[in-house]
Amino acid sequence: MNEYNFAYLDEQTKRMIRRAILKGLAIPGYQVPFASREMPMPYGWGTGGVQVSAATLVPEDRMKVIDQGADDTTNAVSIRKFFERTAGVETTEETGRATLIQTRHRIPEETLTEDQILVYQVPIPEPLRFLEPRETETRKMHSLEEYGLMHVKLYEDISQHGAIATSYAYPVKVEERYVMDPSPIPKFDNPKMEMAAIQLFGAGREQRIYALPPWCEVVSLDFEDHPFEPSKAEHECDLCGAEDSYLDEVIVDDAGGRMFVCSDTDYCRGRRAAGHVGAQGVPYEEGAA
Amino acid sequence: MYVAVKGGERAIENAHAWLAEERRGDTSVAELSVAQIREQLSLAVNRVMAEGSLYDPDLAALAIKQARGDLIEAIFLIRAYRTTLPRFGASEPVETGEMVCDRRISATFKDAPGGQVLGPTFDYTHRLLDFKLAAEGEVPEAPEGEAKGGPVPHITGFLNREGLIQTEDESDATPPDLTREPMELPASRALRLQSLTRGDEGFVLGMAYSTQRGYARNHAFVGELRIGTVEVEMEVPELGFAIDIGEITLTECETVNQFKGSKTEPPQFTRGYGLVFGQTERKAISMALVDRALRWKELGEDDQGAPAQDEEFVLMHADNIQATGFLEHIKLPHYVDFQSELELVRKLRREAEGQEAREAAE
Numbered sequence: 001m002n003e004y005n006f007a008y009l010d011e012q013t014k015r016m017i018r019r020a021i022l023k024g025l026a027i028p029g030y031q032v033p034f035a036s037r038e039m040p041m042p043y044g045w046g047t048g049g050v051q052v053s054a055a056t057l058v059p060e061d062r063m064k065v066i067d068q069g070a071d072d073t074t075n076a077v078s079i080r081k082f083f084e085r086t087a088g089v090e091t092t093e094e095t096g097r098a099t100l101i102q103t104r105h106r107i108p109e110e111t112l113t114e115d116q117i118l119v120y121q122v123p124i125p126e127p128l129r130f131l132e133p134r135e136t137e138t139r140k141m142h143s144l145e146e147y148g149l150m151h152v153k154l155y156e157d158i159s160q161h162g163a164i165a166t167s168y169a170y171p172v173k174v175e176e177r178y179v180m181d182p183s184p185i186p187k188f189d190n191p192k193m194e195m196a197a198i199q200l201f202g203a204g205r206e207q208r209i210y211a212l213p214p215w216c217e218v219v220s221l222d223f224e225d226h227p228f229e230p231s232k233a234e235h236e237c238d239l240c241g242a243e244d245s246y247l248d249e250v251i252v253d254d255a256g257g258r259m260f261v262c263s264d265t266d267y268c269r270g271r272r273a274a275g276h277v278g279a280q281g282v283p284y285e286e287g288a289a
Numbered sequence: 290m291y292v293a294v295k296g297g298e299r300a301i302e303n304a305h306a307w308l309a310e311e312r313r314g315d316t317s318v319a320e321l322s323v324a325q326i327r328e329q330l331s332l333a334v335n336r337v338m339a340e341g342s343l344y345d346p347d348l349a350a351l352a353i354k355q356a357r358g359d360l361i362e363a364i365f366l367i368r369a370y371r372t373t374l375p376r377f378g379a380s381e382p383v384e385t386g387e388m389v390c391d392r393r394i395s396a397t398f399k400d401a402p403g404g405q406v407l408g409p410t411f412d413y414t415h416r417l418l419d420f421k422l423a424a425e426g427e428v429p430e431a432p433e434g435e436a437k438g439g440p441v442p443h444i445t446g447f448l449n450r451e452g453l454i455q456t457e458d459e460s461d462a463t464p465p466d467l468t469r470e471p472m473e474l475p476a477s478r479a480l481r482l483q484s485l486t487r488g489d490e491g492f493v494l495g496m497a498y499s500t501q502r503g504y505a506r507n508h509a510f511v512g513e514l515r516i517g518t519v520e521v522e523m524e525v526p527e528l529g530f531a532i533d534i535g536e537i538t539l540t541e542c543e544t545v546n547q548f549k550g551s552k553t554e555p556p557q558f559t560r561g562y563g564l565v566f567g568q569t570e571r572k573a574i575s576m577a578l579v580d581r582a583l584r585w586k587e588l589g590e591d592d593q594g595a596p597a598q599d600e601e602f603v604l605m606h607a608d609n610i611q612a613t614g615f616l617e618h619i620k621l622p623h624y625v626d627f628q629s630e631l632e633l634v635r636k637l638r639r640e641a642e643g644q645e646a647r648e649a650a651e
Binding site for chain 2: 036
């Protein structure tokens with residue numbers, strides 16, 4: 001596919017996106033409008049992340065793409081192939097070897113470093129959207145730092161359910177200024193957002209980019225008497241025995257039998273390769289599933 | 290022993306191969322050519338060009354073939370291709386007053402300079418399935434007359450002379466470009482019109498229809514509907530003057546709307562405007578009605594709270610490529626989010642059960 005420019009987008013478009021990224025890094029958590037382009041994959045399937053990755057990639061990069069924590073989910077495969085074809089960059093499934101990771105709905109378990117960039121695909125960048133559908137109103141609320149509505153919503157959750165009934169896309173406050181949507185990652189991942197790597201968020205359909213520079217302060221919203229709690233299934237991985245990783249629940253038979261496995265497939269593979277075996281796991285063999 | 294599902298890559302490749310086979314259909318039936326689609330399904334081609342925002346009948350026909358006739362999919366192919374095209378510059382504004390009209394009708398005047406020209410329309414056909422077409426599609430040649438020639442003036446121009454229709458502010462300002470800048474709200478009329486002309490035909494039609502049924506009724510007459518070709522001129526910097534670079538077919542609709550006056554405007558007629566690539570008159574008329582409904586603020590009308598008056602609602606939901614992508618993305622795996630919801634629901638249920646048990650014990 002050499003009839004397309006490196007990483008598909010033309011250089012002018014990349015510059016426009018880079019300007020939005022830089023502005024986003026300068027104002028952490030602020031949603032920067034950008035002129036999102038139509039990409040050869042549908043809106044809602046990661047076009048924002050793909051554009052941010054395309055504008056950020058250099059030929060020396062080594063790229064990893066995950067969806068739900070896994071490298072082999074169909075859309076992750078599709079996006080990875082897109083960049084293999086249009087940018088010709090090396091790809092990897094190993095978190096530690098990747099220089100740029102595009103993700104949907106997860107932050108890898110392995111601690112990221114300052115040499116890495118994490119690109120999130122974002123469906124609805126506006127944390128206030130489901131409280132106030134109008135963009136004209138929500139932009140005003142951000143500029144006035146008027147987040148009372150969000151606190152009332154969280155409070156109502158507690159009064160109705162005894163707990164904050166948000167389990168993913170759990171809102172955060174960045175550097176004591178902007179309330180930000182962390183994209184639909186499980187709230188288990190929220191504490192990881194204070195990290196060494198640069199985090200970039202791309203919402204293609206909604207034409208917004210936002211960013212977190214390294215070690216930016218990211219606080220999950222809560223109340224003193226109802227502190228934020230990252231949660232996961234109270235279980236360990238049945239394949240690798242990990243107790244600290246986010247787990248997927250898999251239905252294994254029609255009698256309702258189930259098992260729990262790491263959502264981060266590379267993390268699980270790494271642990272098994274290092275000799276860890278879970279309750280239902282078998283010793284790791286190179287090349288086996 | 291459970292083995293995590295792998296092989297996404299092979300599954301995708303096989304799905305694509307199957308898709309290609311299904312697209313071709315029964316191989317004992319002759320394959321469609323792009324030229325056949327372009328010539329014989331031209332209204333589909335027009336819609337794809339209009340909503341794809343790219344005037345190229347051959348590419349639109351190819352997209353329809355590749356998309357198995359799914360027009361939104363074809364529009365998507367065109368939009369994605371459009372992204373990769375370099376932009377050389379902008380044309381001069383096209384002069385629709387000098388359109389070579391195939392069709393030109395007015396519902397407000399029985400006759401007017403330039404005449405009423407029905408053109409190739411379905412309007413007065415009886416919608417009876419023509420079984421002869423199932424056997425053969427050859428048609429006798431249509432009778433031809435002498436073309437009238439000369440420019441066909443806009444009907445609203447005649448009303449303008451009497452001051453009966455609201456005059457639009459003239460401006461030479463460069464309009465904003467929806468495809469190069471993010472949508473900003475509130476939007477100017479130019480931006481609204483850009484959004485509507487590439488908006489989904491069904492959505493714009495539905496919005497227009499809602500105004501007719503009383504949700505921000507603005508009683509529209511089709512002042513004029515014209516379809517024909519206009520020349521596209523572009524100024525080439527090296528030459529220093531504008532040259533013809535081609536011609537395109539457009540559908541233009543101007544509605545004349547009743548207006549009893551408001552706090553700021555005297556009683557007069559007002560306009561809605563529709564302009565769409567190709568022969569696409571349902572879309573052009575719909576666009577004009579929605580345009581008029583969205584103008585309530587500048588005309589000092591009341592906000593009736595109708596959907597078609599709500600700029601953000603209309604503009605943010607008119608694009609079928611955005612809509613279909615986001616709608617269909619819920620097919621993608623969401624098991625991480627679902628898992629966290631499962632845990633939350635289980636926790637809330639445990640707590641609710643505990644509460645009940647405590648209450649029963651008391």
